[in-house]
Structure formats: structure tokens, C-alpha cells
Amino acid sequence: MSAHPSGDEQADPARDVVARILARAGTALQSTDAAPTETDGEQLDVEERSALRRVTGLSTELQDVTEVEYRQLRLEQVVLVGLWSSGTAEGAEISLRELAALAETAGSTVLDGVLQRRRTPDPGTYLGSGKAAELADVVAATGADTVVVDGELAPSQRRGLEDIVKVKVVDRTALILDIFAQHAKSREGKGQVELAQLEYLLPRLRGWGESMSRQAGGRVAGGAGIGSRGPGETKIELDRRRIRTRMAKLRRQIDQMAPSRATKRASRHRAEVPSVAIAGYTNAGKSSLLNRLTGAGVLVENALFATLDPTVRRAQTPDGRAYTLADTVGFVRALPHELVEAFRSTLEEVGDADVLLHVVDASHPDPESQIAAVRTVLADIEGLTDTPEVLVLNKADIADAEVLTRxxxxxPHVVTVSARTGAGIEHLRDVVAGLLPRPAVEVDVVVPYVRGDLVHRAHATGEVLAEEHTAEGTHLQARVDAELAADLADALR
Incomplete structure (x- = not known):
């Protein structure tokens, strides 16, 4: 039985929320607020990213709802579905607006939406039979080919909803996984996304009748000779086994890439170069901030999950000390568990950091919930508990003054900046410089001119307090790491 509200006074708020979302549809990819500035460089990846947009006219309407998991996921014309179980209309609007932005980032067009007011999801169809029938009418009227649900569906709920609406139903987790699959560029990133997709797919294989029950025996089962003949496996069993085999192979490949990352981090540690990690909610402006601080020229796009592969660049404090800045994948509310596990290697950059820059979109309607969502994920990262966190309130040029004050x-460390205009960036540099670990050994030496490399290392990795060029060499007063102090002592012998 449907639990949708009775009476116009209850239904109107839900309709109003959907109407406001549709009025803003298209803004996720077309807004000029986050247009690249001169500090973002040439943005060479923009054309390549645009080439990943989906081709229109490829319908996914299901005439026969069997073996749907084996059809390619194409999101074109979508209808959004949300469940308003608690909270205010504003909270429901924020959640549905984020779903619309996710759908647009995946390359689809949002046509309409349905918002259901009920305490708990219906175990059979998520919405309830009445609202599901209403959704089927909306899908038929708009010509949509996909329904996107703002939540994670159980296999039975998705099957029940697909049986009614007759088009493919995609939940929020599958949508995020699809965006990740489009945006991953590195071999490791692609492997991590595929692993997450297979983990999500494995319990959701489905089919009816002969499509999944037919059996493969003898040579068809993959073997030959004695011991391989007989009833064999059903198609669904065979597919599950293939998926598990592929998952095991991907895990081995990702594990084999770990030493390379560890070697790069170890080389930075040996050189005593401090590290700063940039983390935060998706589309908060992390890549723009990296470009502003380092001139890295990494891709900047007003879309969710524009950055998947971590970027590490070198930067300098105002007093000349070198450190590294790492841009990491963005977080989102209810980030799929499969992705948290698959991208744990990416988050190692955060765990090894000396300072964490937690970037927040201060112009967002509910920035506190984004801060809480990010901190929930960060709490699971090993070694991060003692790392100082700088809360960077980005997009201050378009944020409300009362929100910034709040x-x-x-x-303990909050800095207000605008990566687009450059406001507050110098203050942020000063705060980072104050939190970075300082070299432990203070030296007062005259370095021979033939050992200029040691002076260069002192400038690059240490803190030079005073420098004077004399007849004997460079008189250096500085704070340096223990390894450089030992090298300086050897040079004077």
C-alpha cells in the first residue's frame, strides 16, 4: 500500500522541492562561478573530459527486463526519485539537488522528479505501489529511459521498481560508480573503480527463467575430459565465479602498485620534505586551490568527482621551505562502501600528511553536513588522528557572511579564502607554514663554495636564519634535519 501523502497541504511541499530542483537543472555543468582562471593553467584535460560525455539517442528502455545487469549502463533522459523520511523540505531539496548534479555529471539530462514522503522505504518497491505507479506514468509521459533513486536499493527493491516502470532503475551508488568509471585516468584508478563496480554488481546479478537457469556442462563449462562433464554450472553461477576471479586479479594488481607509491613517499620522507594533503567534499574547489598555491594546472571543472587520481605538486612556504601538496578524491554523503575500500590506497596520501587542508564550499546551503560527511570518512584513515587540520572556507566571494561567521x-584553524579570486591565499600560506614541522637541528657553519649543493638543500628542506658570503665560503645559520646536519659536519672535516 502506498504511503504517499494525502491532501494537497502534504503533497505540495514535495512537489515544490522537485519544481525547484528542475528549475536549476543544468547548472552543475554550465555555471560560470567555477570557470577556470589564469592560475588554473591551460586546462589541457578539459577537451578530453568533454569527449567522455554520453552520446544521445541510445535508448535503454527495457522491453524485456531480463539480464539487465549485462546491458551497458547509459544515462540519458532521467527521472529522479527521492524519499523524504525525516527533516525539513530544505534538507530534502539539498539531497535531491545533489542527486541532480550527480546525474548531470554522468552526462544525463534531468527531465522530472518524484519525491515521496514516508518514514521508511517500502521493502518491495522502495516507494510503495501507489507512488511507483505514479512514477511509471511520469516516465512514460517524459520519455525517460532511466530512473535514478536517491538511496541504495536492495536487489529486490530495484527488481520490483523496474517491473513497474519498465525502464532501467539505477541507485545512487551505481551512479557514483559510473562517474568514477568515466573520470579515472591512471591504471590504478581504473583498476580501483572496476573492483568497486564488481563488488557492487556481485550480489545484484539477476534474471528469470532460462536466462539464468540454463546449465553448461562438459566442454562448455570450461574444462575438458574426465571430471568436467555433467550438469555443470548455471549461467548465473558461472558469471559469479568469473566476477570473483576478476576481483581477485584486480586486488593483486592494485597490491603490486603499492610499493611504487610507498617508494615515492619514502623518498620524500628521506629528503625531509613535509607534506600537506588537500581533502574535502566533492566540488568544494580543491583542485582550484592546488592550482592557486602551486600553479599545477590540474583539471578544474564545476562537476562532482572531477578529480579521481591524486596529484602531488611542490610548493614553498613564505620563508622558503619546500613542501608537497597532494590533491585527493572528493568525498560525498553516504559514499559507497565499495569505493571507500577501493580508494583506500588513494587516501594513504592523506594519512601520511603533516598538515590536512579540509576544503569546504562555504557557498553551499548546508556546509556543516558536508564537513561532517568528510570527517566521518577521515576518521577511518590510519595515522590521521594527530594531524593538524586547517578548515579552508572556500568560495568566500559568493558565500553568505553569516555562514562564514558561523x-x-x-x-581551531579556520581560514577564509577564494581560490577563484585569490583572496585569503597568503594568509593560508602563513597558517600552513606555522603548522608544518620545523627542522630539529640548528647549525652555524661555513660551507665551502665547492659544496653549494649543501647550501641548496638547506634552502630547499631547512629554514635558513642567516646567510653571508665570506672568503672561506658561505656562512650559514639554519635549522636543518639530522641527515643534512651530518652531511654538513662531514663537509667541514
Whole structure:
């Protein structure tokens, strides 16, 4: 039985929320607020990213709802579905607006939406039979080919909803996985996304009648000779086994890539170069901030999950000390568990950091919930508990002054900046410089001119307090790491 509200006074808020979302549809990819600036470089990846947009006219309407998992996922004309179980209309609007932005980032067009007011999801169809029938009418009227649900569906719920609406139903987790699959560029990133997709797919294989029950025996089962003949496996069993085999292979490949990352981090540690990690909610402006601080020229796009592969660049404090800045994948509310596990290697950059820059979109309607969502994921990262966190309130040029005032009490180190205009960036550099670990050994030496490399290392990795060129060499007063102090002592012998 449907639990949709009775009476116009209850239904109107849900309709109003959907109407406001549709009025803003298209803004996720077309807004000029986050247009690249001169500090973002040439943005060479923009053309390549645009080439990944989906081709229109490839319908996924299901005439026969069997073996749907083996059809290619194409999101074109979509209808959004949300469940308003608690909270206010504003909270439901924020969640549905984020779903619309996710759908647009995946390359689809949002046509309409349905918002259901009920305490708990219906175990059979998620919405309830009445609202599901209403959704089927909306899908038929708009010509949509996909329904996107703002939540994670059980296999039975998705099957029940597909049986009614007769088009493919995609939940929020599958949508995020699809965006990741489009945006991953590195071999490791692609492997991590595929592993997450297979983990999500494995319990959701489905089919009826002969499509999954037919059996393969003898040579068809993959073997030959004695011991391989007989009833064999059903198609669904065979597919599950193939998926598990592929997952095991991917895990081995990802594990084999770990030493390379560890070697790069170890080389930075040996050189005593401090590290700063940039983390935060998706589309908060992390890549723009990296470009502003380092001139890295990494891709900047007003879309969710524009960055998947971590970027590490070198930067300098105002007093000349070198450190590295790492841009990491963005987080999102209810980030799929499969992705958290698959991208744990990416998050190692955060765990090894000396300072964490937690970037927040201060112009967002509910920045506190984004801060909480990010901190929930960060709490699971080993070695991060003692790392100082700087809360960077980005997009201050378009944020509400009252919101900025409220957020300044969200942590011990809070800096207000605009990566687009450059406001507050110098203050942020000073805060980072104050939190970075300082070299432990203070030296007062005259370095021979033939050992200029040691002076260069002192400038690059240490803190030079005073420098004077004398007849004997460079008189250097500095704070350096223990390894460089030992090298300086050897040079004077």
C-alpha cells in the first residue's frame, strides 16, 4: 500500500522541492562561478573530459527486463526519485539537488522528479505501489529511459521498481560508480573503480527463467575430459565465479602498485620534505586551490568527482621551505562502501600528511553536513588522528557572511579564502607554514663554495636564519634535519 501523502497541504511541499530542483537543472555543468582562471593553467584535460560525455539517442528502455545487469549502463533522459523520511523540505531539496548534479555529471539530462514522503522505504518497491505507479506514468509521459533513486536499493527493491516502470532503475551508488568509471585516468584508478563496480554488481546479478537457469556442462563449462562433464554450472553461477576471479586479479594488481607509491613517499620522507594533503567534499574547489598555491594546472571543472587520481605538486612556504601538496578524491554523503575500500590506497596520501587542508564550499546551503560527511570518512584513515587540520572556507566571494561567521568556530584553524579570486591565499600560506614541522637541528657553519649543493638543500628542506658570503665560503645559520646536519659536519672535516 502506498504511503504517499494525502491532501494537497502534504503533497505540495514535495512537489515544490522537485519544481525547484528542475528549475536549476543544468547548472552543475554550465555555471560560470567555477570557470577556470589564469592560475588554473591551460586546462589541457578539459577537451578530453568533454569527449567522455554520453552520446544521445541510445535508448535503454527495457522491453524485456531480463539480464539487465549485462546491458551497458547509459544515462540519458532521467527521472529522479527521492524519499523524504525525516527533516525539513530544505534538507530534502539539498539531497535531491545533489542527486541532480550527480546525474548531470554522468552526462544525463534531468527531465522530472518524484519525491515521496514516508518514514521508511517500502521493502518491495522502495516507494510503495501507489507512488511507483505514479512514477511509471511520469516516465512514460517524459520519455525517460532511466530512473535514478536517491538511496541504495536492495536487489529486490530495484527488481520490483523496474517491473513497474519498465525502464532501467539505477541507485545512487551505481551512479557514483559510473562517474568514477568515466573520470579515472591512471591504471590504478581504473583498476580501483572496476573492483568497486564488481563488488557492487556481485550480489545484484539477476534474471528469470532460462536466462539464468540454463546449465553448461562438459566442454562448455570450461574444462575438458574426465571430471568436467555433467550438469555443470548455471549461467548465473558461472558469471559469479568469473566476477570473483576478476576481483581477485584486480586486488593483486592494485597490491603490486603499492610499493611504487610507498617508494615515492619514502623518498620524500628521506629528503625531509613535509607534506600537506588537500581533502574535502566533492566540488568544494580543491583542485582550484592546488592550482592557486602551486600553479599545477590540474583539471578544474564545476562537476562532482572531477578529480579521481591524486596529484602531488611542490610548493614553498613564505620563508622558503619546500613542501608537497597532494590533491585527493572528493568525498560525498553516504559514499559507497565499495569505493571507500577501493580508494583506500588513494587516501594513504592523506594519512601520511603533516598538515590536512579540509576544503569546504562555504557557498553551499548546508556546509556543516558536508564537513561532517568528510570527517566521518577521515576518521577511518590510519595515522590521521594527530594531524593538524586547517578548515579552508572556500568560495568566500559568493558565500553568505553569516555562514562564514558561523563556520569560523568549526575548528581551531579556520581560514577564509577564494581560490577563484585569490583572496585569503597568503594568509593560508602563513597558517600552513606555522603548522608544518620545523627542522630539529640548528647549525652555524661555513660551507665551502665547492659544496653549494649543501647550501641548496638547506634552502630547499631547512629554514635558513642567516646567510653571508665570506672568503672561506658561505656562512650559514639554519635549522636543518639530522641527515643534512651530518652531511654538513662531514663537509667541514
Amino acid at each position: 563556520l569560523r568556530s568549526a575548528g
